[in-house]
Amino acid sequence: MLEQNFLDKDELQKLFNIAFVGCSRGFVPEARTVFSKILEAVPDHRAARAGLAFTHIVVDDFAPADEILQGLLAEDPDDDDSRGFLVLSKFLQKDSDAVDVAMKEFRSLDSAGYRLASSLSEVTR
The missing domain is CATH 1.10.10 (Arc Repressor Mutant, subunit A)
Structure with missing residues (x-):
């Protein structure tokens, strides 16, 4: 330990x-x-x-991932890194509604989390 x-x-x-x-x-x-x-x-x-x-x-074990990430965001709504991982999770689950909602909640368009999430839209083009 x-x-x-x-x-x-x-x-x-x-x-x-x-x-x-x-x-x-x-x-x-x-x-x-x-x-x-x-x-x-x-x-x-x-x-x-x-x-x-x-x-x-x-x-692809999304439920525990989403639970952890939602907990992190509940503690700190400004945590764009966790939000980016949540967008990745929802993207892989093909939950476009959740992706759209999360994309609107980023605090900084310069954050690594936002860059990760926005790069996913490049994949679908």
């Missing part, structure tokens, strides 16, 4: 990055384990919660 005082902020960030890249390359169970361990050590680590949601999205 990771302990919060065992790893500093930079080390946690490195673990997060490794897990995210691993998930993107198909190491989903391993990434999910890393995100879960980060959350054991730092339960309010928002990026790890979003990463855990991503591990569900990539395997």
Whole structure:
């Protein structure tokens, strides 16, 4: 088990990055384990919660992903990164109504989340 005082902020960030890249390359169970361990050590680590949601999205397990992301957005409506992942989830579910609603709720058109979500419209052109 990771302990919060065992790893500093930079080390946690490195673990997060490794897990995210691993998930993107198909190491989903391993990434999910890393995100879960980060959350054991730092339960309010928002990026790890979003990463855990991503591990569900990539395997089409949308209900838990949406639940995590909706929780993050309920805590912080300005969280465009979580909103971007939610748009990705809804896009993959072919829920265009939910995508349209979420696209109108972005706080910043310069955010990484908005760029992710808007790039999905490029896929459908």
